[in-house]
Amino acid sequence: MAGNTSVPGASVVSRSLALLFAFDDQHRRLTLSELARRADLPLPTAYRLVGELVAGGALVRRGSGEYVVARRLWQVGLLAPVETGLREVAAPFLNDIHAATRATVHLAVRERTEVLYLERLSGRASVPVVSTVGSRLPLHATGVGKVLLAHAPDDVVEAALAQLGRVTPYTVTQPARMREQLDRIRRDGYATTVEEMTLGACSVAVPIRAGGAEGRVVAAVGIVVPSLKRDRPRLVAALQVAAQGIGRSLG
Amino acid sequence: MAGNTSVPGASVVSRSLALLFAFDDQHRRLTLSELARRADLPLPTAYRLVGELVAGGALVRRGSGEYVVARRLWQVGLLAPVETGLREVAAPFLNDIHAATRATVHLAVRERTEVLYLERLSGRASVPVVSTVGSRLPLHATGVGKVLLAHAPDDVVEAALAQLGRVTPYTVTQPARMREQLDRIRRDGYATTVEEMTLGACSVAVPIRAGGAEGRVVAAVGIVVPSLKRDRPRLVAALQVAAQGIGRSLG
DNA sequence: AGACTCCTTTCGCTCAGTGAAAGGGTTCGC
DNA sequence: GCGAACCCTTTCACTGAGCGAAAGGAGTCT
Numbered sequence: 191m192a193g194n195t196s197v198p199g200a201s202v203v204s205r206s207l208a209l210l211f212a213f214d215d216q217h218r219r220l221t222l223s224e225l226a227r228r229a230d231l232p233l234p235t236a237y238r239l240v241g242e243l244v245a246g247g248a249l250v251r252r253g254s255g256e257y258v259v260a261r262r263l264w265q266v267g268l269l270a271p272v273e274t275g276l277r278e279v280a281a282p283f284l285n286d287i288h289a290a291t292r293a294t295v296h297l298a299v300r301e302r303t304e305v306l307y308l309e310r311l312s313g314r315a316s317v318p319v320v321s322t323v324g325s326r327l328p329l330h331a332t333g334v335g336k337v338l339l340a341h342a343p344d345d346v347v348e349a350a351l352a353q354l355g356r357v358t359p360y361t362v363t364q365p366a367r368m369r370e371q372l373d374r375i376r377r378d379g380y381a382t383t384v385e386e387m388t389l390g391a392c393s394v395a396v397p398i399r400a401g402g403a404e405g406r407v408v409a410a411v412g413i414v415v416p417s418l419k420r421d422r423p424r425l426v427a428a429l430q431v432a433a434q435g436i437g438r439s440l441g
Numbered sequence: 442m443a444g445n446t447s448v449p450g451a452s453v454v455s456r457s458l459a460l461l462f463a464f465d466d467q468h469r470r471l472t473l474s475e476l477a478r479r480a481d482l483p484l485p486t487a488y489r490l491v492g493e494l495v496a497g498g499a500l501v502r503r504g505s506g507e508y509v510v511a512r513r514l515w516q517v518g519l520l521a522p523v524e525t526g527l528r529e530v531a532a533p534f535l536n537d538i539h540a541a542t543r544a545t546v547h548l549a550v551r552e553r554t555e556v557l558y559l560e561r562l563s564g565r566a567s568v569p570v571v572s573t574v575g576s577r578l579p580l581h582a583t584g585v586g587k588v589l590l591a592h593a594p595d596d597v598v599e600a601a602l603a604q605l606g607r608v609t610p611y612t613v614t615q616p617a618r619m620r621e622q623l624d625r626i627r628r629d630g631y632a633t634t635v636e637e638m639t640l641g642a643c644s645v646a647v648p649i650r651a652g653g654a655e656g657r658v659v660a661a662v663g664i665v666v667p668s669l670k671r672d673r674p675r676l677v678a679a680l681q682v683a684a685q686g687i688g689r690s691l692g
Numbered sequence: 693a694g695a696c697t698c699c700t701t702t703c704g705c706t707c708a709g710t711g712a713a714a715g716g717g718t719t720c721g722c
Numbered sequence: 723g724c725g726a727a728c729c730c731t732t733t734c735a736c737t738g739a740g741c742g743a744a745a746g747g748a749g750t751c752t
Contacts, residue, residue, distance in 0.1 A: 267518015268575035
């Protein structure tokens with residue numbers, strides 16, 4: 191930038207992106223001060239840059255003085271090639287799962303030591319679900335996450351086991367217990383969680399193997415339900431049928 | 442910016458956004474030269490800024506030397522409040538339409554004189570469909586577009602009728618004929634197109650009225666099919682049932 | 693009425709940003 | 723094989739765009 195920079199080496203572009211990336215799943219609306227704090231910029235600097243981002247159509251200022259991501263950035267974001275093939279192939283199968291279970295359905299992939307949610311179909315039941323499309327969650331506290339972790343390379347497993355953060359009182363935080371679970375998941379072909387991410391929500395998930403049968407695990411499908419007591423076998427079956435179909439279609 | 446600017450008044454932020462917004466539905470991958478051209482920037486300037494956008498995680502450089510929108514920008518874009526309520530409410534009904542017709546289903550709103558596609562469910566049949574979620578098309582050549590135009594304010598109708606661009610040989614380009622059609626759409630409660638946007642694709646669409654029955658038209662649902670000859674009444678019925686449901690749920 | 697928060701504006705300093713020019717590396721056509 | 727026409731990358735001297743401390747409202751609590 192020019193003149194009196196407090197942090198030389200930070201370009202205008204990097205600062206602007208810091209402002210854009212200050213938004214996340216838990217922070218969809220931010221005030222100017224919050225933006226400045228989260229992007230680690232002096233307030234007047236944030237003021238000026240945010241003003242330009244609004245003028246440029248990247249952000250919008252709500253009446254209340256809060257800023258949100260603009261429609262135009264939504265359009266550009268949708269152009270990103272994010273597992274396009276997988277999502278397209280999976281879509282009808284996800285609908286099938288949804289029709290068969292009426293639960294919230296998830297399609298997710300692993301990104302480093304986190305789950306990245308690619309698709310979500312909301313269920314009827316009023317089960318609390320924190321994930322949204324595009325959001326990331328820790329691998330160890332979600333159904334799809336556990337499946338993906340169970341089939342991840344060793345270094346990823348080690349990294350994940352080293353940071354088993356407690357989310358609810360039921361989150362599995364002991365590496366040894368998690369290792370047992372991962373073994374069981376590989377053996378049984380499905381993972382479950384019981385209120386480990388959100389109180390009142392349980393989940394079941396299965397791996398998607400490219401090319402079907404014995405292929406590499408590339409993604410996971412799962413559902414969120416209020417309880418697993420009643421019909422676990424039926425849910426697992428529905429998921430496995432869909433996962434097989436998706437995997438086969440991936441070729 | 443500094444020094445030898447050819448276009449003073451253009452800030453770094455506006456230039457960076459011009460680069461990001463250079464991407465669109467027809468241009469999801471762009472080379473550096475294309476980016477520079479589309480953003481109207483000198484090549485070295487584009488080179489530097491694009492480099493920073495890549496470093497900042499907004500763009501990704503593919504092996505081939507082409508740039509695409511990065512996953513991180515996809516995540517941020519998804520945080521934009523784009524008719525969130527409508528889309529959430531409509532989702533299950535769109536699935537119903539999909540299940541009943543097996544066709545490509547669209548949910549769209551009007552933005553000035555264009556259709557903005559909010560949701561899309563791909564159909565089984567191999568009908569060519571150009572629209573994607575987040576893309577815009579002219580109002581007069583699509584089913585959902587005609588519905589939205591038929592219920593648009595007068596000034597919008599005038600503006601739209603003044604630019605009836607020819608897309609295919611079957612596109613309606615005469616204002617008088619379009620006026621007739623808009624009358625018929627308001628009377629019948631549904632719109633159709635026959636290869637007016639894409640050869641080999643026909644469409645049917647109905648309005649969504651907030652609060653049901655006699656409310657204001659806020660959106661449109663439509664489907665794309667290979668032909669309308671066979672079961673137009675059945676398709677219209679399915680759409681109208683769903684549209685009523687969505688409208689009622691909007692309260 | 694004092695102490696918070698928030699947002700906005702000013703203003704002089706200066707280095708980050710600029711882009712013409714030049715240099716490579718392809719891939720064409722002939 | 724030899725231009726011509728594309729790409730992309732790097733250099734470099736100039737300078738005004740960008741910076742942010744400081745100060746000034748405007749609310750909202752205590």
